[in-house]
Amino acid sequence: MKTYLTPKFLVQRDPERCIQCQVCVNQCTFDTHYYDVEDDEVRSHDENCIGCLRCVLFCPTRALTIRQNHLDYRDNYNWRPEVIEDIVKQAETGGVLLTGMGNDKGQRIYWDHLVLNASQVTNPSIDPLREPMELTTYLGRKPDRIELDSESSTLKTELAPQVSLEVPVMFAAMSYGAVSLNVHESLARAATEMGTLWNTGEGGLHSKLYKYGNNTIVQVASGRFGVHAEYLDVARVIExxxxxxxxxxxxxxxxxxxxxxxxxLTRMIPQGTDALSPAPQHDIYSIEDLAQLIYALKEATNYSKPISVKIAAVHNSAAIASGMVRAGADIIVLDGLRGSTGAAPKIIRDNVGIPIEMALASVDSRLRQEGIRNQASVVVSGGIRNSGDVAKAIALGADAVYIGTAALIALGCHVCQQCHTGKCAWGICTTDLRLTKRVNPDIGARRLTNLLRGWSIELKDILGGLGVNALESLRGNRLHLRGVGLTDTELDILGVRMAGS
Amino acid sequence: MGRWRNSTAKIDAAGIYYRELNAKLRGVVSNGTKKIELHNIHGQRYIGTDLDKPVELEIFGTPGNDLGAFMNGPRIIVHGNAQDGCGNTMDSGEIIIHGHAGDIVGLSARGGKIFVRDDVGYRAGIHMKEYQDKKPVLVIGGTAQDFLGEYMAGGILILLGLNLAEGEHHKSRFIGTGMHGGVIYLRGNVENYQLGKEVGVTDLDEEERHILKQYVDEFAEHFNYQPDEILDQEFLELYPRWLRPYGRLYAY
Incomplete structure (x- = not known):
């Protein structure tokens, strides 16, 4: 069938600069560049280019430019090029459109409509370079009240397991299989160095990484891949x-x-077989069933570690979150509309779920109203881009955040959204051993620690500006936020006042 | 704590909450006890979880949900019925039930053996898998409810239908829906409409009959049946028609 799709990108090669070295040919995993033996010349198939920019960055003479190839369709606000091209693709394949990364559509990003406060005149700001500034965060169930032994001044209340984070930013669940072992190792080492946690995703944990267990969250998902006694035992948190x-x-x-x-090896299924994760966990059809699995895992690890439960942010998240906390979850994770993926149907990715800011605000408010906010930590994820987003999330009520895409960008990802193809030229979202070595765990861990270090300093700057010296003073303190360009309903749900008020 | 003799512990579980009971079991097992009798069990959950040793637990009464969940090593004998989630995500060990079992028996089990004398509920053997030398086996003496072996990715599921009357059909529908690995040996009648569209039907070859006999013999020994009488009747082999049932869904 002749395709009606046109190349999305055009490769421009500067003949003055190109030295026919074929680096681009070797770097490209989508067969865009090729060497024509007869003409002794490197050429390109534009139609294969997916815009990952690997060749541009690795061309030693900077001979390459990749440009988007926008077809000049007649202007139409409804039938935009992407809409047309998706239809063409389905007409030619009859399949479900698959994509990678997070929702790239134009739904409102509320972080961009929230601004933080700072101290001026009436209370002094603090300079974090010279004064102590506390980012430490404890994840886990907090008691309703504490009892002290008055004689020895020690705590009489028995505390549920707590995990201390030196920076309230953790690495989101990305399974081995979706990403490579080198990516897992980079995340694990960076989390260990920075005193935070990384998350295995649902594909199991390579035994080589057991030594980072104290900084590891292991997932138990519907496929139960790689879930066995040692996996549960080495982890710090089970999700x-x-x-x-x-x-x-x-x-x-x-x-x-x-x-x-x-x-x-880590999924514990035979090589080359499909790993299917059913839509629901078939032992969880209700909040009561969730409680059963939470306590099964607590039993399996003798109540030694917090159990986290992660849900996608959906319409009734607040009520569900209340049930999750009552079911015994020590940490609840909300993953918003912009949450990323190694592969998902595009229609689902772009149309299902609610913005994380709204979910977070409503869940935090609901748990406070019910007087159970202390019983679980709240972690949010899905499109957190920088320390400003982190600070706003904390102010809206989060205890910590997960970053996935931001961490991958630190490792080299250029957000080309081809994760689902398994051909990641940056060697991140692939298990092809020729490609995975493109991520060196020594360098990867360094890039990730650098990122977290930068964000930590920025968070301290924000806190200092607010005139507080601990993240705890910002947590859930929505008076530190104001809204810009939001409706009354939006402000009401966010629990935030309009800028100027 | 129970009475001790020949490294057998007896625990009277009447009125003991599961958390306390399982803590007690951990303690007893860590003392090197090889056999534990549990009396007056009334719905306590998660028995056998987190013991991680080849200890034998003999249960008198009705254990609660998730019996042997995430189990790694123990052998559990139940004189009574088991409830839902028996053998959930089990890795190794053995569960022998002298009675019925509830829903999702052996959910996502990766290894070990489960023998149920009578009937099981919905979604028995769902998403069982196998890996290297681990191959879970679920043998059901009676019949099963719908979605037997759904999403099955490995292991062996044997449905004997011993309590069916002459000519009576199994009632389970959607058998093996989404199946992409493993095998179901089924004794007694089913109609095509009862099978998931991913399931193929064939006769057992010599080697498979040998495997079947091995597990039927074990079943018969546990519950005092004559294995030959069971094996006399015809068996069907249900197998996944495709190893990748959902391989052609997507447009890249």
Missing amino acids: IKIGQGAKPGIGGHLPGEKVSSEVS
Whole structure:
């Protein structure tokens, strides 16, 4: 069938600069560049280019420019080029449109409509370079009240397991199989160095990384891949994955091609077989069932670690969150509309779920109203881009955040949204051993620690500006936020006043 | 704590909450006890979880949900019925139930064996898988409710239908829906409409009959049946028609 799709990108090669070295040919995983032996010249198939920019960055003479190839369709606000091209693609394949990364559509990003406060005149700001500034965050169930032994001044109340984070930013669940082992190692090492946690995702944990267990969150998802006694025992936190923001309510499907011998080791399924994660966990059809799995995992680890439950942010998240806390979750994770993925149906990614800012605000408010906010920590994820977003999330009520895409960008990702193809030229979202070595864990861990270090300093700057010296003073303190360009309803749900008021 | 003799512990579980009971079991097992009798069990959950040793638990009464969940090593014998989630995500060990079992028996089990003398509820053997030398086996003496072996990715599921009357059909529908690995050996009648569209039907070959006999023999020994009488009747083999049932859904 002749395709009606046109190349999305145009490769421009400067003949003055190109030295026919073929670096681009070797770097491209989508067969865009090729060497023409007869003409002794490197050329390009524009139609294969997906815009990952790997070749541009690795061309030693900067001979390459990649430009978007916008077809000049007649202007139409409804039938935009992407809409047309998606239809063409489906007409030619008859399939479900698959994509990677998070929702790239124009739904309002509320972080951009929230601004933080700072101290002026009436109370002094603090300079974090010279005064202590506390970012430490404890995740886990907090008691309703504490009792002290008056004689010895020690705590009589028995505390539930707590996890201390030196920076309130953790690495989001990305499974081995979706990303490579080198990515896992980079995340694990950076989390360990920075005193935070990384998350295995649902694909199991390579035994090589058990030594980072104290900084590891392991997931138990509907496929139960790689879930066994040692996996649960080495972890610091166990997370039950109910859903993810990129694909609320639907299951996962790691194609057999990605289940290499190493991936098969951690997922504990035969090499080359499809790893299907059913849409629901079939032992969880209710809040009571969730409680049953939470306590099964607590029993399996003798009540030694917090159990987290992750859901996608959906319409009734607040009520669900209340149930999750009452079911015994020590940490609840909300993954918003912009939550990312290694592969999801595009229609689901772009149309299902609610913005994380709204979910966070409503969940935090609901748990406070019910007097159970102390019983679980709240973690949010889905499109957190910088320390400003982190500070705003904390002010809206989050205890900590997860970053996924931001962490991958630190490792080299250029957000080309081709994760689902398994051909990631940056060697991140692939299990092809020729490509995975493009991420060096030594350098990867360094880039990630650098990122977290930068964000930590910025967070301290923000706190200092607010005139507080601990993140705890910002947490859930929505008076530190004001809204810009929001309606009364939006402000009401966010629990934030309009700028100027 | 119970009475001790020949490294057998007896625990009277009457009125003991599951958390306390399981803590007690951990303690007893860590003392090197090889066999524990549990009396007056009334719905306590998670028995056998987190013991991680080849200890034998003999249960008198009705254990609660998630019996042997995440289990790694123990052998559990139940004189009574088991409830839902028996053998949930089990890794190794054995569960023998002298009675019925509830829904999702053996959910996501990766290894070990489960023998149920009578019937099981919905979604038995759902998403069982296998890996290297681990191959879960679920043998059901009676019949099963709908979605038997759904999403099955590995292991062996044997449905004997011993309590069906002459000519009576199994009632389960959607058998093996989404199945993409493993095998179901089924004794007794089913109609095509009862099977998931991913399931193929064939006869057992010599090697498979040998495997079947091995587990039927074990079943018969546990529950005092004559294995030959069970094996006399015809068996069907249900297998996944495609190893990748959802391989052609997507447009890249």
